[in-house]
Amino acid sequence: MTLEGLYFIAQIAAALAVVASLVFVGLQIKTNTRAQYVTSFSDRLNIMRDLETSIMQSPELRDCLVRGAMDYAALSEQDKLAYGSYMTLQMGYLASAQLHWDAGAIERFRWEGSQRNFARQFRKFNAGPWWEAEKPKLAPGMAQMVEDALAALEAFEQPAKENLDVV
Numbered sequence: 001m002t003l004e005g006l007y008f009i010a011q012i013a014a015a016l017a018v019v020a021s022l023v024f025v026g027l028q029i030k031t032n033t034r035a036q037y038v039t040s041f042s043d044r045l046n047i048m049r050d051l052e053t054s055i056m057q058s059p060e061l062r063d064c065l066v067r068g069a070m071d072y073a074a075l076s077e078q079d080k081l082a083y084g085s086y087m088t089l090q091m092g093y094l095a096s097a098q099l100h101w102d103a104g105a106i107e108r109f110r111w112e113g114s115q116r117n118f119a120r121q122f123r124k125f126n127a128g129p130w131w132e133a134e135k136p137k138l139a140p141g142m143a144q145m146v147e148d149a150l151a152a153l154e155a156f157e158q159p160a161k162e163n164l165d166v167v
Helices: 003-057 060-074 075-102 109-126 128-137 142-166
Strands: none
Touching: 003 060, 003 075, 003 109, 060 075, 060 128, 075 109, 075 128, 075 142, 109 142
């Protein structure tokens, strides 16, 4: 074999090595992306667990949330602070989910589920009066994120309401 023949064989071997390394890097990225999805979802589940645990472990907070849902204006300033803190934590959960969605770290169905979960909590605790008082204090992007979540739940539930009207 000539020197030129060895050169071409070496070139082919080098090209195959580059392709093999690119395939390996692609597989590593795919594995890392999946691990990021799992970690991201786990982090958000932990946030929700902590929020729900705080309600279960604190009779005062439960009472405050129930009274706030019935008549936010009648709450004492101390109770308004507790009620607002809980709702702010809910907004933090939603903001975390949006950050993960914007970064491509969660799937669409998880993002939309996070929006609906937030909106259901918002509705469950009748947070409208609190929201109207707090919305002007927030950055426009945060306020829009909440409004979008509420609209997403309404849109999600609309087909179900239409089906009930038909029956």
